Amino acid sequence: MKTPENTGDHSANTPPATGLAGWIDQRLPVISAFRAEYVDFRLPRNLNWLWNFGAILTVVLVLMLATGIFLAMNYTATDAGAFLSVEAIDRQLSGGWLLRAMHMTGANLFLAALYIHLFRGLYYGSYKAPREILWLTGLILLVMVMATAFAGYMLPWGQMSYWGADVITKAVGAVPVIGGALEHIMTGSDHLGDVFLHRFFVLHFLMAFLVVAVVGLHVTAVHISGSNNPLGIEPKTKKDTLTFHPYYTTKDLVGLIIFALIFTALMFFWPNLLAEPANYAPADPMHTPADIEPEWYFLPFYGLLQSVPSKFGGLLAAAGSIVVLFFLPWLDRSPIRSARFRPLCRVGLLGLVVAFVLLAVAGKHHAEGVWMIVARLAGLYYFGYFLVLLPLAARMEKTRPLPSSIAAAEGDA
Amino acid sequence: MMKTTRLLALAAAAFLSAPLTTLAAVPEPLVPPHQKWDFDGPFGQFDQKALQRGFMVYDRICSTCHGMKALTYNDLSGIGMSEQAILDLAHSKMIAGPPDVSGQPTSRPGRPDDHFRSPFPSDEAAAAMMGGVAPPDQSRLAVIQPHGADWLYAFLTGYKMPPPADAPVVPGKFYNDWVDGHLIGMPPPLMNGMIQYPDGTPATVEQQARDVTSFLVWAADPHRTARHRTGLWVVLYLIGLLVLAIAWKKKTWKRVKSQ
């Protein structure tokens, strides 16, 4: 705050740190690197509230790691002990119920924030050159986070954990040729028990830290290419940008506190809104609970899985819905990034959100009758949007004119 | 074109099937009447007196058939039981100990950090003794059971003796309004004046049902009171912080916006 010179190219005008900080910085320039990337770093001046979710995801990730480590200290990964060890965390461990509540709420809201973050990328065309790698690392993170969430959901070893594991391992078994072997590697023995739980516990723990590593790549990529913005045009002059601190630190802070309020409300007052009550019954291989369904964040994919009559076909559809996103930078050839200037895409994206929600609702129901039709139509639309509409729109769409610069659009030219 | 036709067909199908679904729901869903509970809602808190009475009902009646494995006697400090009372209670329960030197099973008086003693040595034994169905564990019953507290109360007060004239009669089964098929193997557990509350509250079936329901809800969610209290403080803190942060953000951004 004492440095008035935010005007220069970042890091160039920052006075060298003195004293101990300077001594360290000369030998290992962590302080100046931090200043360059998180204080003086310049971002487009027109980032809206949807750009808060990067910071929100970072904070929730840290919270997940911290609570996860402390929960792991009290968890037992055995068929006989897992359920009771989680009960003991919830009941007897001092402060344990709060740690577990944070971890559970955090998992749900992490996925929610991730979907919003992803949608923002879709809407404003953040996957286009030069941000393809940024987009790809983001998608890798999505897959890793989903795998981590799934593995984590196994750990309490309640009814939903057990039967979720059962359904997914059987689905993996539907892969032609290698399916049987894959299923066997996943379960680790002839039944879902100690070996399975132990593997998934280690996997869950390990994946969390791999996620941190890939987040490092993701953040590096955004600091190389710079942030996209709601207009989707690159900043040209310094007028188009603002420094990270104090402008976006203060804005992120407001977003974070609002997010924390939602987090708190769910965690303290409506803890069972997101949790599945059946998972409070211990795993029982002899009785399948009445309505098994995955956590809400997997429902759209579950809807796709159910909509295809063949087991392997369903698996392909669910996996394909994510794989297709990896090709997005090359499917959408339009030079215009932001959907603000692409009327057709804008409507198409709205439809995509509706299709995604419909798939989730269909995933909540048994795949029959109306819901089967809804799931198929929504699934068709989902793939149609990426594989047909976007490539066609690049050629046919009548786009709106782009402003000459960010500052001009903000009325500040 | 294809899509439009399908969409139209879908709309038509949905329209047509709407009355069908209402017709299909002929066996009316068992939605118990809503009761007023102290612990309901985001600010609800448990009434410790009711919990203590409820534990008495659980201890004297429910626990003869139902386990509550996840709880330890120490956890009862959460319903306001004193350390000495917990020690005495635990001591009065004989818990299976390790086999003795000749391999014979032993038992020992319970300790405060023992888990609640289960009435049966295993679920299989319970099922064998209770007509094929093991009485469910009650640690989280109030969460797992749809409609939780309301259903528990309705169920406990829903036995009809004798059953209504048109109800099927099966020996060994009892009529209850609030179970699927209206028949259940569990006999009516509560009777007027079956126990005496030390605080003088008349132990009617309704009173016992209310108290034990409170206790079961507490057992399923023992930190609810603390959770609601902590949550309130955290929300107040966050709102205060939000006001500060918004002011700081506005002040900072004014320099950009006002130009």
Add this chain to the structure above:
Amino acid sequence: MTDHSDTTESTEPGRRDFLGMVTTAGVAAGACACAVPFVQSLAPQDSASAHLPVDVDISKLAPGQQMTAVWQGKPVFILRRTPEDLKQLQDAALVADLRDPDSSVLQQPSYAKNWHRSFVPEYGVYVGVCTHLGCVPVYEATTGGDNKGRYNCPCHGSKFDLAGRVRKGVPAPYNLPVPPHVLVSPTQLRLGESPKGESFDFSSIVQI
């Protein structure tokens, strides 16, 4: 314009700085409060049951024999001393070779602060954890002649006599601790409870 705004930053730092500092302090306070459940969960989970007295059946313990019971997770030696053993404990030559022959350091309840360091002379009761670095000493019975009974620590060679008193010139600094104990019947010893009218908090013993 951005340039202009950047200069205003330096001309009116007061209020923004104050607001920023208060907000930052608020965030920091919140983060610290978040640490509470984490720290709480690390608190040692002392099991209340471990502090309950343990009854030990000593009916099968022959003179000259030692048995090990478990109390508060620690091995407790119960030694039934022979009359020769007891005579030996009062031998002046032995006493001269002890670091703390009168048990002046708090390692035992007051009712065991005597030459045999126990409630009744026949039974010696010690926590079998060497006061040096916590290994479990090994009992060596008196086998007549010069082979006087003693405890040897396998780790660093500390030696204790049959009253658990440490010899001179060994690394262990203190006598073996004596737990609270009482003979409830001729065949039953209770660990963790003191005789009527006495009390002893075992956690008050001197440790390095």
